[in-house]
Amino acid sequence: MTQSTLNNTFGSINVPTQPSLTHTVKIAAPASVAPAAGKKMILMRQVIGEELRRRRNEQSRTLRDVSRDAQVSLGYLSELERGQKEASSELLAAVCAALDTPLSSLLAGVSAEVARREAMMADRSSFSIA
Numbered sequence: 001m002t003q004s005t006l007n008n009t010f011g012s013i014n015v016p017t018q019p020s021l022t023h024t025v026k027i028a029a030p031a032s033v034a035p036a037a038g039k040k041m042i043l044m045r046q047v048i049g050e051e052l053r054r055r056r057n058e059q060s061r062t063l064r065d066v067s068r069d070a071q072v073s074l075g076y077l078s079e080l081e082r083g084q085k086e087a088s089s090e091l092l093a094a095v096c097a098a099l100d101t102p103l104s105s106l107l108a109g110v111s112a113e114v115a116r117r118e119a120m121m122a123d124r125s126s127f128s129i130a
Helices: 044-058 063-072 074-083 089-098 102-126
Strands: 002-008 009-017
Touching: 044 074, 044 102, 063 074, 063 089, 074 089, 089 102
Parallel strands: none
Antiparallel strands: 002 009
């Protein structure tokens, strides 16, 4: 770290300065993060969206009804349900409140679905033909 002198009306002071960055390094994701060839990855945003849609449909409610009650735009709620957007915890809480569903209940449903899909993926991989 280097020092630079800053002059102001009260005199001069030494201020530490950070060296400027001249290179960027791209770090690849570990191989364990990427799915194996031909294996599909479970995306949380898709499972959350499917669970939101299932609960909304169980109540025979429209996207417009829920978006109004949750104070979320209709387009954004639609993208959430289709798994195209990641929902913040605040947004999920608002949508759950609009659906009169506890957030813990929604997340328990998501967890059960992820476990079901993981089991299906494990079963498929154990039946691979050599």
